[in-house]
Amino acid sequence: xxxxxxxxxxxAAIFVKSVSEGEETFRREPYNVxxxxxxxxxxxxxxxxxxxxxxxxxxxxxxxxxxxxxxDSTPFLKTQIGYIRS
Numbered sequence: 506x507x508x509x510x511x512x513x514x515x516x517a518a519i520f521v522k523s524v525s526e527g528e529e530t531f532r533r534e535p536y537n538v539x540x541x542x543x544x545x546x547x548x549x550x551x552x553x554x555x556x557x558x559x560x561x562x563x564x565x566x567x568x569x570x571x572x573x574x575x576x577d578s579t580p581f582l583k584t585q586i587g588y589i590r591s
Contacts, residue, residue, distance in 0.1 A: 506545050506546060507545060508544065508545040508547075509543050509544045512541035512542055512544075512550075513544060514539060515539070515540045515542070515571040515572065516537050516538075516554075516568075516569075516570050516572075517539075517540075517570060517572040518537055518568075518572070518573045519533075519534040519536060519538060519574050519576065519580065520532065520534065520573065520574070521534060521575075521576050521577070521578060522577055531575060533556070534579065535555060536553045536554060536555050536556055536581075537553070537554050537555075538553060538554075539551065539552055553581060
């Protein structure tokens, strides 16, 4: 299969589930997980991108996601608020 000139970009919004005062809440993490697929069978590239990291065109008034992922805890340790590198 030939390589696509522009990769297929899929963006996943990340939320973390928590319970506060007996109610389940969802906190939006400050990043998205982005995957790029060139459609030629090579490994799909994925990376973490800050929320709003992609510049929106003047016609776009909101961000759109291909997927919403909900986790019980932060999936990437280094993205936690207050994380200190050792």
